Amino acid sequence: MQIEELKIKITALFPTVVFAEGTQWLTLNIEPTEWLPLAKQLRNEDALYFDFLSCLTCVDWKTHLTMVYHLDSTKYRHTIVVKVKLDAAKPEIETVSTIWKTAESHEREVYEMFGVNFLNHPDLRLMILPDGWEGKNPLRKDFEDPINMIRL
Amino acid sequence: MVEELGITTEGDLQINVGPQHPATHGVLHLILTLNGETIKKVEPHLGYIHRSIEKMCESLTYRQFSYVTSRMDYLSSHINNNACALVVEKAMQIEVPERAKVIRVLVDELTRIASHELWWGAMAMDLGAFTPFFHAFRERESINDIMEETCGARLTMNYIVPGGLMQDIHPDFQKRVKHFIQLYKSKIDEYNEMVTGNIIFQNRMKGVGILSAEDAISYGVTGPAARGSGVSCDVRKMYPYEIYDKLDFNEVLETGCDSFARYMVRIREMNESVKIIEQLIDNIPEGDYQAKTKAVLKLPKGEFYQRVETARGELGVYIVSEGGTTPYRIKFRSPGFSNLSALDHMARGSKLGDLVAMMGTLDLVIPDIDR
Numbered sequence: 001m002q003i004e005e006l007k008i009k010i011t012a013l014f015p016t017v018v019f020a021e022g023t024q025w026l027t028l029n030i031e032p033t034e035w036l037p038l039a040k041q042l043r044n045e046d047a048l049y050f051d052f053l054s055c056l057t058c059v060d061w062k063t064h065l066t067m068v069y070h071l072d073s074t075k076y077r078h079t080i081v082v083k084v085k086l087d088a089a090k091p092e093i094e095t096v097s098t099i100w101k102t103a104e105s106h107e108r109e110v111y112e113m114f115g116v117n118f119l120n121h122p123d124l125r126l127m128i129l130p131d132g133w134e135g136k137n138p139l140r141k142d143f144e145d146p147i148n149m150i151r152l
Numbered sequence: 153m154v155e156e157l158g159i160t161t162e163g164d165l166q167i168n169v170g171p172q173h174p175a176t177h178g179v180l181h182l183i184l185t186l187n188g189e190t191i192k193k194v195e196p197h198l199g200y201i202h203r204s205i206e207k208m209c210e211s212l213t214y215r216q217f218s219y220v221t222s223r224m225d226y227l228s229s230h231i232n233n234n235a236c237a238l239v240v241e242k243a244m245q246i247e248v249p250e251r252a253k254v255i256r257v258l259v260d261e262l263t264r265i266a267s268h269e270l271w272w273g274a275m276a277m278d279l280g281a282f283t284p285f286f287h288a289f290r291e292r293e294s295i296n297d298i299m300e301e302t303c304g305a306r307l308t309m310n311y312i313v314p315g316g317l318m319q320d321i322h323p324d325f326q327k328r329v330k331h332f333i334q335l336y337k338s339k340i341d342e343y344n345e346m347v348t349g350n351i352i353f354q355n356r357m358k359g360v361g362i363l364s365a366e367d368a369i370s371y372g373v374t375g376p377a378a379r380g381s382g383v384s385c386d387v388r389k390m391y392p393y394e395i396y397d398k399l400d401f402n403e404v405l406e407t408g409c410d411s412f413a414r415y416m417v418r419i420r421e422m423n424e425s426v427k428i429i430e431q432l433i434d435n436i437p438e439g440d441y442q443a444k445t446k447a448v449l450k451l452p453k454g455e456f457y458q459r460v461e462t463a464r465g466e467l468g469v470y471i472v473s474e475g476g477t478t479p480y481r482i483k484f485r486s487p488g489f490s491n492l493s494a495l496d497h498m499a500r501g502s503k504l505g506d507l508v509a510m511m512g513t514l515d516l517v518i519p520d521i522d523r
Contacts, residue, residue: 023454023455024455024456051370052372053372054372054466054468054485055468055470055485057483057485059481068470070457070468070470070485074369074383074384074385077390101367101372101493101497102371102372102493104493105489105490105492105493106493109489127196127197127199128198128199128522129199130199139204139207
């Protein structure tokens with residue numbers, strides 16, 4: 001029931017979004033350029049009120065990257081998942097750290113692990129990897145390190 | 153010359169706390185910008201204990217991957233294992249026997265008490281009182297003994313597996329848990345007498361590290377740290393798993409928004425955990441402790457997410473499956489990582505000495521942050 005209601009509300013605001021089928025929560029697929037305006041609406045619209053960004057991560061599909069955002073509302077207790085497809089060669093997306101402050105550190109983690117460039121991020125630096133790290137991004141599928149083997 | 157010493161032109165001083173510092177409880181490295189004794193900025197530098205658990209899991213099977221999660225938040229290893237078991241069971245639609253569910257909740261809550269007890273001892277030690285640490289460890293030790301008997305391990309349990317439990321409980325389990333509950337009840341007043349009511353302790357905690365409810369939500373803070381700001385976020389209540397929806401317990405909320413409120417949440421939460429254990433310990437149903445599952449687990453293609461309430465907050469396990477025996481991608485949304493992101497905001501403008509109280513009440517476990 002809740003999923004259907006949410007679907008109607010979001011379609012009213014953004015007629016172009018595509019919903020995925022057969023998922024645990026309502027899942028939206030959108031383009032990178034649509035993300036920032038959508039995020040602002042999701043956060044500020046009274047009927048939606050997604051104020052809690054619980055999980056921000058990225059998946060490497062070799063041909064492209066997908067950013068995955070799990071959003072919750074502490075007021076209505078509903079959840080949605082937003083997925084944004086990025087170009088694998090030049091992954092770029094707007095930061096949402098101005099909307100949800102926790103995104104700042106989560107985006108830094110994705111930046112070093114996947115090489116995603118977050119536009120307008122206030123402080124996009126390495127956090128986990130050692131200073132002066134050169135080489136591939138560790139959580140990409142093509143990353144191999146023969147000295148410090150991660151794959152068992 | 154001045155810049156080499158880390159002093160900027162405005163007279164700010166940069167100092168390093170950690171990575172080897174007793175108050176950080178592990179290898180956390182903070183770079184502080186100070187003006188006199190006032191904190192202007194806190195920059196966490198992570199990675200000293202990063203083992204790349206997410207990458208490792210991509211080559212581990214669904215039976216193996218929960219073992220490494222015991223090494224994430226090592227103080228709530230049962231709860232981490234429980235999250236992994238739940239996500240696999242949800243994806244494969246495995247029905248877990250009632251006996252296993254009850255025992256899972258029992259060991260989860262015992263872990264929560266053990267974790268909060270260690271936190272309590274370490275917290276008092278951070279603020280200069282050494283004795284409480286030994287008191288806390290006395291009780292925690294008896295939980296560890298119970299775990300050792302049943303699981304064979306004292307810290308990295310790996311007792312909860314997809315489908316149920318690794319083995320049945322030890323015949324003495326119920327007797328010893330009841331004994332522990334008795335012991336705990338006789339000692340909790342001692343805790344409050346020694347630390348909670350202590351005026352020096354209260355002065356160091358009250359009004360320190362203010363985190364408003366809006367900021368707690370925006371920074372993604374969960375667990376006792378958020379409940380100290382009055383944010384209702386207990387996963388056991390909001391999104392019940394196992395048998396939590398059938399149990400009688402309260403979500404502990406404090407509205408002080410300061411370190412003392414967060415302290416009180418944890419103290420009261422231990423009593424709630426004891427309440428849960430008392431409801432269940434005499435009512436463990438008979439039957440199997442494990443569902444019949446195939447030797448090799450294969451998850452259907454798709455995405456699966458499960459959240460649980462660890463001693464530190466909301467742990468999320470996100471699995472992307474391509475239909476094979478290993479996950480394509482796995483992400484652990486660890487509570488510590490999000491809670492740490494609020495530290496800079498909390499610490500700005502306060503004195504250097506108060507930083508320890510803030511870090512203590514966020515209850516940071518570094519392997520949980522780094523993963």
